Amino acid sequence: MDSVNGSSGTAGTSGTHDSQSASLGAQSTPTQAETQEQDLREALAENPQAVAALSALTANTHYAQLSVEQQVQALDAFNAAPNLATATYLQGVAEQTLNPQATPTSLTPDAGTLTLDGQTYSIRNGNLIGADGQVAGTIRNDGQVQLNNETTTRSVYDDINTRVQLRETNAAQELQDLVNLHAADPNARLDNANINREMARLATDVISRARMEGMDMRVVSDFRSVEEQNALFAQGRTAPGRVVTNATGGSSWHNYGLAVDVAFNNANGQPSWPENANWDRYGEIAVQRGLEWGGNWRGINDRPHIEYHPGLGAGEARTMLPAYRQGGLDQVWNNLGLGGR
Ligand SMILES: [Zn+2]
Known part of the structure; x- marks a missing residue:
């Protein structure tokens, strides 16, 4: 029978395969994060967009380096809003978790628009710019908004008529929509x-x-x-x-x-x-x-x-x-x- 240390050159016999499986036994038991990811994939199976966003998150090198507990937290946060903007935000959080000096640009949208409570803002690098050209608040890619006069954040997803367009510069240096939602009941x-x-x-x-x-x-x-x-x-x-x-x-x-x-x-x-x-x-x-x-x-x-x-x-x-x-x-x-x- 082939020895395990000969596997790189002589893999292919069933004996080698079996002994490798046995030695990898501990790793083949899914982690809590892997189980949770699989559950999420099944829950979102009918929404290929959301599944693609989940894949973008879990394939991220920073995510892979997190502890299982941190991965579980990231998946919980993703499940609250399983879209590309949230996945992008969580990739940034993972990067910052591993390197506190890092300032990932994916935490906040580069551009876009937001209409909240009848006010329309343009978005510039995570800042909400009012009609007067002044910074009126901040917005993150996970949809959390904080206006200057407010002490807590709120989610852009809480009102179905909130207009949300969050855009990020992609690898090709083009602005890409992470989410783009119009009013859902404009005629009340x-x-x-x-x-x-x-x-x-x-x-x-x-x-x-x-x-x-x-x-x-x-x-x-x-x-x-x-x-x-x-x-x-x-x-x-x-x-x-x-x-x-x-x-x-x-x-x-x-x-x-x-x-x-x-x-x-x-x-x-x-x-x-x-x-x-x-x-x-x-x-x-x-x-x-x-x-x-x-x-x-x-x-x-x-x-x-x-x-x-x-x-x-x-x-x-x-x-x-x-x-x-x-x-x-x-x-x-x-x-x-x-x-x-
Ligand atoms: Zn009908």
């Missing part, structure tokens, strides 16, 4: 009084999580009356256009304020429905929060659509019609055990 559709509050809260939560993962999503439709639903059903049947719904008036959860449609923003912040977007991940996030996703339907595959009707199936919306005729939306929500407006 989730504030519509005909949308159930629980539905609005869940939709906000879904969009918020998608944005943290770098997906620039937005609400495109909300409540639809029974009459509007009948008009939509006619489209492609007795009226011009293509068929967009199989639901007649009263048989869509949109009619009861318990469904919304969410699409993506394009580069100009306009609604778009790209084929190659991460629809599956959006659906996964929604289902994890107890919503039903139209992308799981046979027949008309309605990927933008999410709805909420605990205890009832997607096809049972019509059973709500008598309650609606009797007491309106409040009666429907009451029957479903949902809170009011």
Whole structure:
């Protein structure tokens, strides 16, 4: 049998392979960080953008030199906002951890824009520049902002209408987007009084999580009356256009304020429905929060659509019609055990 020290020249026999495996046994047990990384990869599998950001972090030489405990901390922080900007920030933290004298430029964005609470700032090397040209605060690549008059930081991901574009100079000396998020509900559709509050809260939560993962999503439709639903059903049947719904008036959860449609923003912040977007991940996030996703339907595959009707199936919306005729939306929500407006 080949000896282990001959492995460089004579590897290839099963004997050599076995003895090497045995001697590497301790290393082949995954560390806590490796296990956590694998779990994250599985959780984010439907979002290739987020997985690529995770790979960028864990392949970083500075990250590899951290202790397991420090790697676990980095992965926890990444999980809070698994996008390229956060990964870039954590690479900088790793570099600084190993070399406290280092001042990594990846901690703060080189350029970009931020609109927060109605104020728009341009970003220059981590500084927020107000309309008057003065520095109004700072921003980091993990999305933490601190305005000059505030004593604590806050996250740019906490408000789905915050406009965030964080840019970093890449190896080719070009500015590259790390994240680019437009307002997610510019028409305040989730504030519509005909949308159930629980539905609005869940939709906000879904969009918020998608944005943290770098997906620039937005609400495109909300409540639809029974009459509007009948008009939509006619489209492609007795009226011009293509068929967009199989639901007649009263048989869509949109009619009861318990469904919304969410699409993506394009580069100009306009609604778009790209084929190659991460629809599956959006659906996964929604289902994890107890919503039903139209992308799981046979027949008309309605990927933008999410709805909420605990205890009832997607096809049972019509059973709500008598309650609606009797007491309106409040009666429907009451029957479903949902809170009011
Ligand atoms: Zn819909």
